[in-house]
Amino acid sequence: MIKTKFLSNLLLSFIWVALTGTFTLEYFIFGFMLSYALMWIITTNRREDQYFKRGPKLVSFVFFFLYELVKANIQVAYDVITPRYYMKPGIIKIPLHAQTDLEITLLANLITLTPGTLSLDVSDDKKVLYVHAMYVRDKDEFIHSIKNGFEKRLLEILR
Known part of the structure; x- marks a missing residue:
């Protein structure tokens, strides 16, 4: 259902571009x-339609990631x-709520893309992600920022 709506949205976008x-x-x-x-x-049944719920969350996630990216770049540049x-x-x-390979891979890659952090490994049972960070002042605060930042927002989009 989501794929159909997305493809319809793309088709209507191309029609708009062609008409203009x-x-x-x-x-x-x-x-x-x-x-x-x-x-x-x-749309008649908005409560059950995931396409319209995920769109704003995806846009919000992109802006959140860009904010974190800029913040980490400034921190590393200042230190340099x-x-x-x-x-x-x-x-x-970092204990994980992400369960599938896709969720874990995306989370690990987002963490690695942010300067100052690097995903190292995932435990064999896929319940823990090991991350190297350049700036760990408080371990619990760092874990909280990953869990309530990247992981929470990513899982809202994917589930």
Whole structure:
């Protein structure tokens, strides 16, 4: 059902771009948002339709990830350009709520993409993710930030 709605949304976006005669990314994105809104308006059973619940969560997740990415880049850059090192490196054991290989892989890759953190390994029972972090002031706070940041938001989109 979600794939059908997404493909319908893409088709309507391409129709919008063709009708306007302007083949640019801006018009495609506008057409996508317009067709998304129109499809949402004409949907009769909104409570059960996951497509319209995941869309805003996905957009929110992208902005959250960009915020975390910029924040981590600034922290690492500041540490590099100042004469004193502020690093407190450590390897942290993070318990996982993610269960499938896809969920664990995406979480590990998102953590690795953020400067200053690196996913090292997953336990054999897939219940723990080991992460190396450059800035571990408080272990529990670091675990809390991963669990309630990346993992929680990622699972809201995937489940």
